[in-house]
Amino acid sequence: MIKLTRKEIARYIDHSLLKPNLTNKEIEDGCLYAKEIEAITVCVNSNRVKFAYDLLKGSNTLICSVVGFPLGAHTPFIKAKETEEAYKYGAAEIDTVIDIGAMKSGDYDSVRNDIAEVVKASPAIVKVIIETAYLTDEEITLVSKLTEEAGAHFVKTSTGFAPEGATLKNILLMKNAISDKMMIKAAGGIATLDFSLQLIEAGCHRIGISKTKEILAGINE
Numbered sequence: 001m002i003k004l005t006r007k008e009i010a011r012y013i014d015h016s017l018l019k020p021n022l023t024n025k026e027i028e029d030g031c032l033y034a035k036e037i038e039a040i041t042v043c044v045n046s047n048r049v050k051f052a053y054d055l056l057k058g059s060n061t062l063i064c065s066v067v068g069f070p071l072g073a074h075t076p077f078i079k080a081k082e083t084e085e086a087y088k089y090g091a092a093e094i095d096t097v098i099d100i101g102a103m104k105s106g107d108y109d110s111v112r113n114d115i116a117e118v119v120k121a122s123p124a125i126v127k128v129i130i131e132t133a134y135l136t137d138e139e140i141t142l143v144s145k146l147t148e149e150a151g152a153h154f155v156k157t158s159t160g161f162a163p164e165g166a167t168l169k170n171i172l173l174m175k176n177a178i179s180d181k182m183m184i185k186a187a188g189g190i191a192t193l194d195f196s197l198q199l200i201e202a203g204c205h206r207i208g209i210s211k212t213k214e215i216l217a218g219i220n221e
Helices: 006-010 024-037 046-056 076-088 100-105 108-120 137-149 168-177 193-201 212-216
Strands: 013-017 041-045 062-067 093-097 125-129 154-156 183-187 206-209
Touching: 006 024, 006 193, 006 212, 013 024, 013 183, 024 041, 024 046, 024 212, 041 046, 046 062, 046 076, 062 076, 076 093, 076 108, 093 108, 100 108, 100 137, 108 125, 108 137, 137 154, 137 168, 154 206, 168 183, 168 193, 193 206, 193 212
Parallel strands: 013 041, 013 206, 041 062, 062 093, 093 125, 125 154, 154 183, 183 206
Antiparallel strands: none
């Protein structure tokens, strides 16, 4: 297994602060911790973007906002507007959830359009959450391809709110479906250093985790 320093691992981490009951103090503490370890981003709900941006402005930690989260059941118009506002208030990256119902219905043009509207809404990096827990292997492969066709930058496994999160099997399906221009983010149920390193070794460019402190506690340097 690969070996990375704390700082190297931190540059893969989107530190997740997405639980709906988090207080302002908990968001603040999470942001300052992410700044301290130089996590690549803090991932917050769109109503917390400006608050987080003001805390992290000028640091090496950027703001990521979720859009259409966690169900993906907003219209493309609403997702695009949420993206515009998040970018306006400081989000450099957007994690958007696909229209899962459309995907399961075989309405692939709607899925592609839904993603494309978010991509067009701002210059931000766009990561597309496909919510693998609800998809077959064939659907994971297809929606990964649709994500690239729509112009997004990453395909991402999960919200963390579904019955299953990231798995190495699904990472491989996603990796085999996309070109080298696309990147992969794993999220959901990542709770150990070993699994984090396995995901990075499997080709993930980002890992979304909320248990960052616990995971990094196992590294001395």
